[in-house]
Amino acid sequence: MKQTWRWFGPDDTVKLSHVRQAGATGVVSALHHLNDGRAWPVDEILKRKAEIEAAGLDWPIVESIVVHEDIKTRTGRWRDYVENYKASIRAVASAGIKVVCYNFMAITDWTRTDLDYPMWHGGTALRFDMVEFCAYDVLVLKRPGAEADHPPARIEAARQRLAKMSESQLAKLEQNLIGWVPAREFIFDRDSFRRALDLYKDVTREGLRENLFAFLREIVPAAEEAGVKMAIHPDDPPFPLFGLPRIVTSAPDARALIAAAKSPSNGITLCTGSYGANPDNDLVAMAKEFGPDIHFAHLRNVTKEGDFSFHEAEHLEGDTDMVRVVAALMAEERRRKQQGRADWQIPLRPDHGHAIVDDIGKKVNPGYSCIGRLRGLAELRGIMRTLENVPAENWPR
Known part of the structure; x- marks a missing residue:
């Protein structure tokens, strides 16, 4: 190859x-x-x-x-x-x-929720955490219809997870989800991302x-x-x-x-x-x-x-x-x-x-x-x- x-x-x-x-x-x-x-x-x-x-x-x-x-x-x-x-x-x-x-x-x-997830060997990896994604989607972005896309148990776990997040941790999560991807010439903030979603x-x-x-x-x-x-x-x-x-x-x-x-x-x-x-x-x-x-x-x-x-x-x-x-x-x-x-x-x-x-x-x-x-x-x-x-x-x- x-x-x-x-x-x-x-x-x-x-x-x-x-x-x-x-x-x-x-x-x-x-x-x-x-x-x-x-x-x-x-x-x-x-x-x-x-x-x-x-x-x-x-x-x-x-x-x-x-x-x-x-x-x-x-x-x-x-x-x-x-x-x-x-x-x-x-x-x-x-x-x-x-x-x-x-x-x-x-x-x-x-899309990943974590770009530097600690691994057992001391390095870091990319990770997608569905509970953290749910916390952002349902409770932070408050996307219309988001609750219907997640089961109640996941939403409750997301509420608990969000309650433990600091402002800096939440900002990092948002950046990872909507503000960054390699080789893209633009970034979103929360409002512009909502407008983009509306197109779909x-x-x-x-x-x-x-x-x-x-x-x-x-x-x-x-x-x-x-x-x-x-x-x-x-x-x-x-x-x-x-x-x-x-x-x-x-x-x-x-x-x-x-x-x-x-x-x-x-x-x-x-x-x-x-x-x-x-x-x-x-x-x-x-x-x-x-x-x-x-x-x-x-x-x-x-x-x-x-x-x-x-x-x-x-x-x-x-x-x-x-x-x-x-x-x-x-x-x-x-x-x-x-x-x-x-x-x-x-x-x-x-x-x-x-x-x-x-x-x-x-x-x-x-x-x-x-x-x-x-x-x-x-x-x-x-x-x-x-x-x-x-x-x-x-x-x-």
Whole structure:
């Protein structure tokens, strides 16, 4: 598998030299300073590509060309933004980039209540605590209809939890939930977030899903013509938040998405953490079933705690059998190579590493510290190197 690394551009505290030292050969990046729905200029793409290649790396994957909220709701200037998206696909293709990872999450993108949850080893991890989320959703934000989305026992536990929070703890929780996400060019306060939620008040799960399928029917032909593989990232967490529907959370969702615009250019990003937080998902089975349509893999692990709470585990721990997942992906690579597919190699990146060793206390993008991901990539590389030296018939199934 091709080993890659998420890099947030020149302002990232993890430098391209660090990426090479971690053993990755490819960079996953985007023009984050232009992520507002405009069409990406080719010269800006080539400038970023030259910077990456000067460090001895290549840039095979864009993550992400933002999908504007107008596209998700089919309101406002959605038609212009769709045309801009097609133009950006063509532009990255002209620079030799062949995979675009994107998501269709309404407003929030990936969400955690805690960005520095203490782990047993002394480092920190990302965590989602459903009780704390409920406390904010029901008792602080006071979203209309929020109480109907949470069982009474959870709401009571949230009241007790909120009563023990200091003002600074509450402010930190609010910042984590609505005020920050990597690579986003704007932040919300409470009032602006309420206004954003109001845009989705009449959007059902079925409606949002149809909007996604309509978007795919628009962009997939352009991607196919340009030789680009579109790889949707699942919703994270894989359940509704703030009353917003989630539509890419499970194997049936992935199945429906692939069928909605059948094409070699329409596929998925297998994120073992996002799909793994859904107890209904079998990640090994998904890696096998969707193998031909997996264009990218985010490999990380989570430990589910019950009542939809979870934390990011070490890459080889948690609830997902990472050895069997990697074996399934490498088996898919063998099949592709035998079929003569040019895209036989599946790119992966280690995702959401812990903050450990010298990264503890440093200013980093949460989940994207250097040493935790370096450790994760080394562990994944160990799995791959072992499997390469074992007959395929003896690989774990």
